[in-house]
Structures are given as C-alpha cells and as structure tokens.
Amino acid sequence: MDQRKRLSMIAMCMWIYMMFAACFFFMLQHYNAHAADINDIIFKGADYHYKGALDEAIASFQEAARLDPNNEFVHNQLGLLYAKKERNDDAFREFSTVVKIDRRNIFALLWIGILYLKQSNMDRAFETFHEITVIDPNNADAYYFIGSIYNFRRNPVKAIEYLKKARDADSDEADTHYRLGRAFHNVDMINNAYLEYNKAVELKPTYTKAINEIGWIYYNQGNYDAAISEWEKTLSINPKDEDAISNLARAYNEIAFLALSNENTAHAVAYWNKTLSIMPNNKAAQYYLKQYQK
Amino acid sequence: MERRKFLQILGKGFFVSSFSGVFPTAAFGKTAFDYALEGQNFLQNGAYHKAIEVLLKAVEMDSESDWAYGLLGRSYRALHKEAEAVDAFRKAVRLNPEDVYSRMMIEMITQKPVPRLQKETEPLTPLEIKARKEEADILASLESDEELTYKVKRVVIDAGHGGFDSGAVGRNGLKEKDVTLDLARMLHQKIENEGKIKPFLTRTDDYYVPLSDRTTIANQFQADLFISIHVNASKNRSAQGSETYYCSETASNREAARVASLENSVLKYDEPIKAKEGYIDIEEILFRFEQRLNWKESGVFASTFQKRIEEKLPLKSRGVNAANFFVLRRARMPSILLEIGFISNSDDEFRLGQRTFRQRIVDSVAWGL
Numbered sequence: 259m260d261q262r263k264r265l266s267m268i269a270m271c272m273w274i275y276m277m278f279a280a281c282f283f284f285m286l287q288h289y290n291a292h293a294a295d296i297n298d299i300i301f302k303g304a305d306y307h308y309k310g311a312l313d314e315a316i317a318s319f320q321e322a323a324r325l326d327p328n329n330e331f332v333h334n335q336l337g338l339l340y341a342k343k344e345r346n347d348d349a350f351r352e353f354s355t356v357v358k359i360d361r362r363n364i365f366a367l368l369w370i371g372i373l374y375l376k377q378s379n380m381d382r383a384f385e386t387f388h389e390i391t392v393i394d395p396n397n398a399d400a401y402y403f404i405g406s407i408y409n410f411r412r413n414p415v416k417a418i419e420y421l422k423k424a425r426d427a428d429s430d431e432a433d434t435h436y437r438l439g440r441a442f443h444n445v446d447m448i449n450n451a452y453l454e455y456n457k458a459v460e461l462k463p464t465y466t467k468a469i470n471e472i473g474w475i476y477y478n479q480g481n482y483d484a485a486i487s488e489w490e491k492t493l494s495i496n497p498k499d500e501d502a503i504s505n506l507a508r509a510y511n512e513i514a515f516l517a518l519s520n521e522n523t524a525h526a527v528a529y530w531n532k533t534l535s536i537m538p539n540n541k542a543a544q545y546y547l548k549q550y551q552k
Numbered sequence: 553m554e555r556r557k558f559l560q561i562l563g564k565g566f567f568v569s570s571f572s573g574v575f576p577t578a579a580f581g582k583t584a585f586d587y588a589l590e591g592q593n594f595l596q597n598g599a600y601h602k603a604i605e606v607l608l609k610a611v612e613m614d615s616e617s618d619w620a621y622g623l624l625g626r627s628y629r630a631l632h633k634e635a636e637a638v639d640a641f642r643k644a645v646r647l648n649p650e651d652v653y654s655r656m657m658i659e660m661i662t663q664k665p666v667p668r669l670q671k672e673t674e675p676l677t678p679l680e681i682k683a684r685k686e687e688a689d690i691l692a693s694l695e696s697d698e699e700l701t702y703k704v705k706r707v708v709i710d711a712g713h714g715g716f717d718s719g720a721v722g723r724n725g726l727k728e729k730d731v732t733l734d735l736a737r738m739l740h741q742k743i744e745n746e747g748k749i750k751p752f753l754t755r756t757d758d759y760y761v762p763l764s765d766r767t768t769i770a771n772q773f774q775a776d777l778f779i780s781i782h783v784n785a786s787k788n789r790s791a792q793g794s795e796t797y798y799c800s801e802t803a804s805n806r807e808a809a810r811v812a813s814l815e816n817s818v819l820k821y822d823e824p825i826k827a828k829e830g831y832i833d834i835e836e837i838l839f840r841f842e843q844r845l846n847w848k849e850s851g852v853f854a855s856t857f858q859k860r861i862e863e864k865l866p867l868k869s870r871g872v873n874a875a876n877f878f879v880l881r882r883a884r885m886p887s888i889l890l891e892i893g894f895i896s897n898s899d900d901e902f903r904l905g906q907r908t909f910r911q912r913i914v915d916s917v918a919w920g921l
Contacts, residue, residue, distance in 0.1 A: 301652075304652055304655070304656045305652050308650075308652050308655055330663060331659070331660055331663065334659070334663060335659075338832075341832060342831065342832055360664075362664060362665070363663050363664065364662075364663065364664065364665060365659070365662060365663040366663075372834070372837060375837055375838065375841045376837055376840075376841070378841060378844045378845070378848075380700060380841075380845065381700070384700060393665060394665035394666075396665070396666070396667065396668040397665070406838055407700065408700075410841070410842045410845050410846075411700050411701065411702050411703065411845075412702060412703045412704065412705065412776045412885075413696060413697075413699075413700075413703055414694070415691065415694050415695070415696030416696055416697075416698065418691065427668060429671075433834075433835060440774075443774050444705075444706075444774045444776075445690060445691075445694060446690070447683075447686050447687060447690050447691070448686075449679060449682045449683040449686045450683040450686055450687055452679070452683075453679055453680060453683045474771075474772050477772070478772070478773075500882075501768075501771070504764045504765065504767075504768040504882075505768060505772075507762070507764065507765065507768075508765045508768050508769070508772075511762075511765070515759070537764070540762050540764075541717070541760065541762050542715075542760045542761070542762050542765075545715075545716050545760065
C-alpha cells in the first residue's frame, strides 16, 4: 500500500471511528426528552473533570443533575469533584443521593466510606466498606480498606484475611501488596512479608516504603550490606526519604560500634562519617568522631 | 469543549496506533492495524463476537494499541461482558490517559458490581511455596477476633538519654540516663517473663542513641506501642510528681510545650503535606487516618498509665499532657513519654534511687499494659 493510499485510509477510518464512538455512547444512555442535551453536558463535564478544570466540570454536572435528577453517574461525578475541592459535606450529600436512588451503587458507597475515613469515623467507615463486600464480594477496594483498618488496629490475622481477598480480587495494586506485607511482617511471617513487598516493588519500582521494609527484613536477619543496599536504592529514588535516612544512619552507627568493639577504629570512623554524610546533625556520630578521629 | 473536539481526543488513540510506524506482520500478511480495522467494522455492524475475535488478534500483535483495546472494551460491553469490558478499557486508559471515553466507561460500569475476571494461575515459585508453608504453620496458631479494639503484642521500651548525654542530674548525682536504663531493663524483663507481649529495647547499655534512631527502632520491630521513659527536671526544686505525655499536633498547655522543646534536641519536622486540588491521594488519607487513630490511642494509653501510676506510687500526679515530641512523632504506632518524678526534687531523687521504688514503677507500667 503506497503512502497516499494509506493516509487516506487512515483518515477514513478515523472518521468512521469517531462517528462510531459517538453513536455508541448515545446508545448506552437511555434518557427521555433531554437525552441529547444531557449527553452533551455529561461529555463536557467528564472532559473538564479529566482535564482538571474542576469548576467548569461542576457547573456542567450541576446542569446535568438539574435535567436528570436521578442520574447516578452525574451525582457520583459531582461527589467526586466536591471531594477534590475539599467540599466534603457537598460530596457526602451527592454520594448519599446516589445511594438513595440505588443502594447497590458501590462507587458512591466506597466514597462515603472514604469520607468517613477523612472524618476519622472508623466505625462508620468500616460498616460502609463491609456493606460493599456484601453487595459485591469481588470488590478489591472495600477489602483493601477493611484490611488496612484491621492493620491500623494491630489485628494482623484479620488484616491478612481481608488484604488477601483484596489481592485475589485485584493483584495489580502495589498498595495492597505493601499493606499485606506489613500485616505479615507484624506477626513475623517473614517469607510472606518479603514476597508481598517484592510484588509491590515489581508493580511499582519506585515504591520506597516497600523497599525500606525489605531493608528491615535483611537487617533483622543480620544482612547489613543487603539492608544498606535497599535503603540506598530508596535514596536514589528520593534523596529526602526520611525513613531511609534514619534507617541508614542507624545501620552505619551500628556497624561503627561493632568495628569499635573489634578495635577497628578506622572502620568505625569511616562509618560515622557515612552517617554524617546523610544526617549531618546525628549527635552520636558527631560525638564519637570527635573522640576517635585523629 | 465541543463534541467534535472530544471525538478528536477519542481519535487520538487511533493516531497513536496508526502513526506509530510499526505494525507487526501476521503470518498471512495482516497487521495489527488491519485486524483492529476489521474489528471496528464488525463492531459497527453489530457482529460483536467476530469483532472480539479479530480485536484480540490485534492486541496480541500490538499490545500498545489503546485504539484496539478501546474497541475491544466496546465489543465486550455490547455483549454485557462487563468484567472483560472494564479490563479492556483499563488497558486503553493505561496506554492513553487522555482517552476520556474509556475512562468514563470504566467509571460508569464499575458503579455497580462487576464479576471477577478469571485469570490464569501460574505455578508457584520456591519462595511462594515456602511462604504458603509458613502461613499454614503460623497463621493458624494466632488468635483473632472481629473487633476493632487496639491490640498490643509488641512494645518498644525506650530508655531516655544515655552515653555522653546524661539527661538531668540530681543534686546528689543521680543521673536520668541511669534511672531510665534501669527502669527500661526491668520493665523489659518483667514483660518478657509474663510472655504475653514481645518487648524490645532501644538501648541495652549506657550509650547514646540519637532521637531519630529511637522511633526507627520501633518501626524496625513493627512495634504496636512505644514507651519512652524519662525523668523530669525543673529550676523550681519543689516541683515533683509524675506526668505522661503523648504526641499531638498542638501542645495541651504552655508547660507541655516547654517539656517537648526540652526533649526535642533535633527539630526537623516533616513538612505538612498540602492538599493538591484536583487530586485525591487515597494513601495520604489512610496515612492521616492512621496517624489520628494512633494519637487518639496514645491519649488512651497515656491516661491509663498515669492512672496506674497514681494508684500505685506515692508520687504526685501531674496528669496527662499532649505535645509535639519529635521522639514520638515519627513513630508509626501509639507512643507515650513517661516523666517519672523530678530528679531536681530531693524527695523524688531519693525515691528514684531506691531499687524497691523502681520495681513499683515497673509494676505499675506493666499493669497499665
């Protein structure tokens, strides 16, 4: 196929594709008298929303809600937009409207649960997420939040149970693997913790929280070099990561003390210098360097 | 934005795919583009099964074609195969985040329950086999309930100061660092003997541990509670008694702020994270939620410990206070700071020097746990 033919074919396909996409969307929505208007407005609102023009998106969806007060998608979008604007009461009202229209709307329920988390209302958040799992036994998000809450309450058995359900429903979420790793770590199930942290990093190579925890697994097994390598990996991703800096400072100081106890002062001094290179105000390193550096 | 413009964005996926320049060639000369085009025609004519068949070939040949994935999502959607549709739309959005239509479809479909997409299971790796065995061995032996009450199974005990940092020193030479170390060791021993909670120490001898290290150690051991033991001091030598602090964003009173500033030798707080408009960070919401829960729980622990100390010890109770302590702030678990007596007060100094009195302190704290 020559280049001109190819381009004209591409142009024709593009036209067909655009027409087709538009028709398909209209077929999906069953509105009555204002169908075309509402679809236009929803399109506009969604486009504004995804492009970050929140005020314009709100105006569009408010208009759509006026034309079709029972449109769940419209109210959910409004709720989400208000939540993004930190207008949490308005967001709550919109999501509650959806739930009044249809109690099985899990998107609205999920956001109601998240708003409860923002209010630190643990019990109501927990109840809401639990309700979602009854409606939708495959809802990875609800399981994730329930598992996370159990993690926060230091109930690793329940955390593991729910986070495993979240993982099984959607294994592509790095956060789920990380929190599951934390739950396993909390009960010394190191192989499982290691596996989950690594899966988190596999899915998201810049997941520094998981990398830091892998470092602790190595460190607690006495493998200081591997631990240091993990935390240095974190610093190569984020040079300001406070956890990695603190962890490395602890490791360097520990190695320095071990060297000192073996009468290897030069080695100890080298490691205290390493501590100061990443944490200049580390009092221990400052003090001992003054004592032992010639 | 006009609908035409919106449709142009939809078409963008097409441009990306078609102008990418590389179309892997099939055995019979058909490219991924040809298959996708064929799929589009089938879809347009309502032949959804056929559309899926060829579109799957298209994405198999060109896994970067958001256009083909978008069409595939539409085909599945037309057949009410919601799980497959969402999966295809997600792939389209992942490849082209500006695909507004696919994004909207995902949000519309997932408003209601979507059946789980069956994925092929892969054989277990040696580590996975080891992990399964570990899970079977350990998890079954652990007790659990459905309740949301906070559970303490690991506690890190922090002996304040140490090494070159003596802390406060009494008139008769009693050093805060020695009292705190002895109390921490005794408490560690007692908890270990009771066997219900696993204790850890931030220092086991007379050496200095930087402030940042102390909570780092608590995080290292995945502790459920962090107890930092200190002895108070004041220029006013008549000041005496015990008080318990916990971390809060704001100090409960001026005195609490003063004590916090005394204990905070390194003041390097995290920058408050500013909310970005137009973006909701779920992990940030969870982090804040956990932090508030921990602070609230810290307040509960602080009240409990102070009450026990009040009941068991002949020390004046100075109550519970909240302040922003560096040593407590970085902990990822409820954490409290006990100020047991005033070393600057001669009566308190005398008591703190007594082994039997120290044992009573340890018993009270252990009872509080």
